[in-house]
C-alpha cells in the first residue's frame with residue numbers, strides 16, 4: 036500500500052510517500068522543508084513563526100512528494116499525519132491539511148504520535164526489528180525510555196523531568212556562542228576535546244527510577260562557563276563539549292542498563308535528532324555488544340524530523356484499525 040504522510044510538529048515541514056507490505060518498507064519520497072535558518076535568528080524555535088512557515092510550505096512540498104514518488108493522490112491508500120506531541124500551532128497546520136486532503140479525496144486518515152514515528156524510522160533499515168524492544172527517543176523536545184510491546188503499544192518507563200536532551204545540547208551550545216541548534220556542532224567539537232577535562236553532575240536521577248534531569252546538568256555547565264568568564268579565564272569549547280557529552284552518555288547508559296535489567300528486553304533502539312550524535316551511537320553500540328543486546332539505530336538521514344517515519348508508524352496504526360475522522364484534532368502533549 037502507498038501512504039502519503041505529513042510531519043509539522045516543530046520546525047520541519049515534511050511530506051513523504053512510502054510503500055509498505057509485509058516484506059517491504061520503502062521510501063519513495065521524503066521532502067523536508069527546514070525552518071532552521073529562520074529560527075536561528077532568534078536562537079530557538081519561535082512557535083508562531085513555525086506555524087506560518089508550515090502554512091507557506093505544506094502545499095508545495097506535498098506536490099513535490101507526490102511528483103518525486105511518481106504518483107498522484109489517486110494512488111494513495113492512506114494519509115498519515117503527526118497529531119501529537121509538538122507545538123500546537125505547528126501541529127494544527129499538518130492535521131488540518133491532511134484532514135482536508137483525506138476527506139476531499141475519500142482516503143483513510145491515520146493520526147500518528149511523533150515519538151512512535153521517530154522509533155518507526157528504524158523499520159526502514161532494520162527488517163529484522165520487531166517488538167518487543169526498548170526504545171530511547173532523544174530529541175530537541177523529548178527524552179523518553181519506552182517499552183515497545185507491539186507496533187502500536189508504547190509504555191513510557193522513563194522520561195526527562197525537565198529539559199529534553201537535545202534542548203540541553205542546544206542551550207549549552209548557545210552559551211558557547213554556537214548557532215542554533217548547537218547539537219551537531221557540539222558533536223563535532225566533542226570529537227577533538229578532552230572528555231575528562233571537567234567533571235559535571237550526572238543527568239540520571241538518583242534512585243530506583245528511569246528518569247533523567249538534563250536541566251541540572253545544563254545549569255552546571257552554564258555556571259562553569261559563566262565562572263570562567265567572571266574570572267577572566269578562557270575555556271576550551273572542545274573540552275566543554277566532550278565533557279558534557281561524556282556525562283550525557285554515562286547518564287543514558289546508566290538508565291538503559293537499569294531498564295534492560297528490569298525488563299529483560301535484549302533489543303535496544305535509539306531514535307530522534309540526538310540519535311545522530313556520533314559519540315552516543317558509538318558508546319551505545321559498545322554497551323550493547325558487551326551485553327549481547329541487539330542494537331538498532333536509524334541512518335543519519337532519518338534521525339531528525341521527517342514524514343517518512345510518520346508513514347512507517349502510520350502503516351502499523353492503519354493495520355491496527357486506527358483512523359482519524361473529521362473531528363481529528365492536534366494535542367500538544369499526550370499519547
Ligand code: KG4
Pocket residue numbers: 045173174175176177200201202204205216217218219220221222307308309310311312313338339340
Ligand atoms: O528530532 P528532532 O529533529 O526534533 C525534535 O523532535 O525535537 O531533534 C532535534 C534535536 C536538536 O536539539 C539538535 O541539536 C539535536 O536534535 N541534534 C543533535 C545532533 N544532531 C541533532 N544533538 C547531538 N548531536 C548531534 N549530532
Ligand code: ZN
Pocket residue numbers: 149153174175307308339340
Ligand atoms: Zn522529533
